[in-house]
Amino acid sequence: MKVRGRNIFLIPYMLWIIIFVISPILLVVYYSFLDLDGNFTLSNYQTFFTPVYLKMTLNSFWYAFLITAFSLLIAYPTAYLLTKTKYKQLWLLLIILPSWINLLLKAYAFLGIFGTYGFANAMLEVFGIGKKQILFTDFSFIFVSVYIFIPFMILPIFNAIDKLNPSLIDASRDLGSSAWMTFRRVVFPLTIDGVKSGCQVVFIPALSLFMLTRLIAGNRVITLGTAVEQHFLVTQNWGMGATIAVFLIIIMVLIMFLTGNRKRGVL
């Protein structure tokens, strides 16, 4: 009786999962087996393994990797310093704040800043370097992506460092380690879970970025995300778009699996 009573509360959740998670995935898989005329085919999968798409996959990985790496490089020290400040929750809030602004708005703001007559070029002129092409380059694409993803990287790392028992650092110093040794042997290993979840929430969306590739990178960077968008909206080849989506899903699951958190007993 009791168990059945409790199961009733699970129904909305189950419905949600079925309607918004499981059925879309099944639909995507279904479409990936259809050609342009709606007939069953495996050709989409064959096409995916041609150099064009493989290169695109590699490209996506490379950019996603760069974005994740730079985000991590900036986020870890920032998160570390944040935990040492007096009003850390306030500072954290200020850093998280930009992530509440719509992505599109931020992208357009950067169009203005990086444009030919934008703030960035104005500054370059002041310093006598002269105007440069900033928009539509790899640099601007990675810069803006990193800017957008950084809050998502900082948050889990901040939480991990904040949770760290400070007496472990005392113990490490007491046992003879220098500050660097303490970081390498104690702080970093104990916050690696935060780093992992940070990388997850950055790498996976970065893999399928499409709006920024158009707006900021001027379609010079073509990732799997761009390809999906083009197939669905421009070429109307839903089958091919769905196939790429299937591969994206597989890659995401693999990454989640590989960076999955092993739970450790934290004293």
Next chain:
Amino acid sequence: MSNQAIIRFEKVTKQYDEDPPVLNDVSFEMERGRFYTLLGPSGCGKTTILRLIAGLIEPTSGKIYIDGKLVNDVPANKRQVNTVFQDYALFPHLNVFENVAFGLRIKKLKKEEIKQKVREALRFVNLEGYENREIKEMSGGQRQRVAIARAIVNEPEVLLLDEPLSALDLKLRTEMQYELRELQQRLGITFVFVTHDQEEALAMSDEIFVLNNGVIQQRGTPTDIYDEPINRFVANFIGESNILKGRMIQDYLVEFAGKQFTCVDGGFNPNETVEIVIRPEDLEITPPEKGKIQVKVDSQLFRGVHYEICCYDQQGTEWIIHTTKKVNVGDDIGLYFEPEAIHVMRIGETEEEFDARLEAYHEQGVANEG
């Protein structure tokens, strides 16, 4: 200033911002190979002293010497001192072996040497065969031993212990008290043990420093401190006591509870107002007419080893008695005590003044006899 001193504090003060100092102008010496206990209520500065010795914090002013060398500017990782932390601070991402080997790996010892030393340290704390256990698989008492092994494997000259037994249950705590004492004697190094538990301090130490409000109130052997507390704070903090207002008529004669008694204390001004300490276990129950003081039993508590009896005398002063004899509530009884059981304290006396007075009237006593 003996060459024996392994740790020396010279007028050390520690203050955070504008708050009152946590440690106020403290000076002391600790000798090699002895068991010291820093005892006091929370916030008295005992842990601060420990962290100053370890080098985890720096003094605001004053000098700290370890083994004769000024160490104010020596960071924690360069000091020949190791700490057993209150929460053990074992590294959760390393197993028992790696936890103990941590300090040795930092020193870049050879693999074989590390292996041998870790095994030896674990044998010392009776944890052979636990090398590959994860920390979370260990019980509280075992974690405690790992923490000790991790510290002693580095062969420190001083081992600092920050309330290491407070998280253990009573039985285990008593066992560990014996083990720690024995460990200290086997290693022959200096132990500095911090606790707020007076029984622990009395049972384990060669010497106790009683602290309150950032000042050392009294230092001495457990019996010194128990039998001759310097002031009300120490008397109250160490064991139970009856503290009464009194008047010193002359040397060896004191008045309290409306009567005069011979005692063994001296060196006071005539008719000086003093405080009297009589320990509850020094009071003996007699029939009313045979007692030095007559009281009425107000309540009685069974404490296991003894009864704790609360009585009031005619003046309304409360008397606590520890005895194995049972009495009835409402009974009139007499209390008997030896002159040695009376301990007289001068109000507001510092430790130096106390020592000086003790010396003076002892000398005088010897002179009188001669």
